[in-house]
Amino acid sequence: MSNFHDMAASNMRMTxxxxxxxxxxxxxxxxxxxxxxxxxxxxxxxxxxxxxxxCFLQRNFAAEAVLMDSASSPPKLFFTSPTTSFDASSVFGTSSGPGDGLLFTLNDICGDFVSCLRPD
Amino acid sequence: MAAPESGDGNNGAARMVTLISSDNTRFEVEAAAASLSQTLQLTILDGGGGGGDGIPLPNVDSATLSKVLEYCIKHAPAAANGGAPNATAVDRAELERFDNEFVNIDQSVLYSLIMAAHNLEIEGLQSLVAKKVADMIKGKSPMEIRRTLGFPDPTPEEQAEMNAHMLEYGWAYE
Known part of the structure; x- marks a missing residue:
């Protein structure tokens, strides 16, 4: 079985x-x-x-990253998965400033159905 | 009668404070430079650290403190100018050159510096060392990142999580 080390070795220079x-x-x-x-x-x-x-689950990380970025970069959507099994996606908006933060989280994607959680 | 220059004397000569490292070395430094540390700023504003007193820094050894103060002394004039809006391009280039050179150091020294910048809350220095660490991490595999940051080797469970992540986000590993 190809383990993590082998995969890393094949993809990257080892140092x-x-x-x-x-x-x-x-x-x-x-x-x-x-x-x-x-x-x-x-x-x-x-x-x-x-x-x-x-770190990714803390909204202030997204907000701070926006602040850090806002001067030089175009607006972005920031996707991250808030679970260890990576079966959900959270979307952070980074377009208008640090206030917009978490937009929504998609959960339990199953067939045609998805549960969409909004903050508040 | 009080000589008028006594007031001027207080303001004219830069006020000095004494910092004492964990190994009991005393460093005399301008208050303006030491005040780049948020941790020290209040004490210094309250008039502490002057004369024979000195401010003890039990978490910072003398080698690290001398390095930290080198940074503070270099950056104090620009900080006093409120980020030096009227600094010339030459001044800024010189500070940048200094910063690059400053973090071109042994990893063990860098670690002490990170801890000191954190403990003393010196904002510019925190940014500088964080950027250095980020540069060290860029392009490294998760395993290499773990080792760089001194994490213990992963447990089988963590290893499985790392593998799962790698399969999911293959593009991040190209």
């Missing part, structure tokens, strides 16, 4: 990795790092740990 930290970084600093990553790295990061996953 020798020196650990940055003897311990895990403080949460606020991890968020600061997150905010400066491109989307591919953010997605990979989400696979790294539960913390990464949790």
């Amino acid at each position: 020798v990795v020196v650990p940055l930290t003897p311990g895990v970084l403080p949460e606020e600093m991890m968020v600061e790092v997150f905010l400066r990553l491109p989307i591919k790295s953010i997605l990979r990061f989400r696979a790294v740990c539960r913390f990464g996953l949790r």
Whole structure:
């Protein structure tokens, strides 16, 4: 069975990795790092740990990411899956400013039916 | 009669404060530079850290503190100008050059710096080190990210989650 390491090896150059930290970084600093990553790295990061996953569920992450982005980038929709099994999708709007945040979450996609949850 | 220059003297000469590292080294530095730290700012505004007192920093060793202060001293003038709206392009380029050079350091030093920037709440330095870490992570696989950030190797359950994620989001791994 092809495990994760093999897949990683085939897709990416392997490098020798020196650990940055003897311990895990403080949460606020991890968020600061997150905010400066491109989307591919953010997605990979989400696979790294539960913390990464949790970060995405916090609406202020989306809001802060928008703030960080707003000067230079066109409006975006930000899709993320709020469950560990990746069977739901949350959509964040990032078009008009930090206020718009979470738009809706799609759940339980089954045949023609989908449950759509809106905040509030 | 009070000499008029006594008031000027207080304002004219830059006020100094003393910071004491965890290994008891004393650093004398301009209050304006030390005030880049949100943590220290209030103490300094209240008049602390002057004279023989000194502000103890039990979480920061002398090697790290001297590095942190190097950053603060360099950035203090721009910060005092409210982000230096009238700074010349040359000044800004010089600060950028300094910043790039500043984080071109050994990983263990970087880690101490991250912790100090966090503890002392020095906003610019927090951004700088976060950007450095982000640059280190870009293009790495989840496994490499884990190792870079010092996470323990994944449990079988976490490994399964990582595999599932990788199948789901193949494009993120190209």
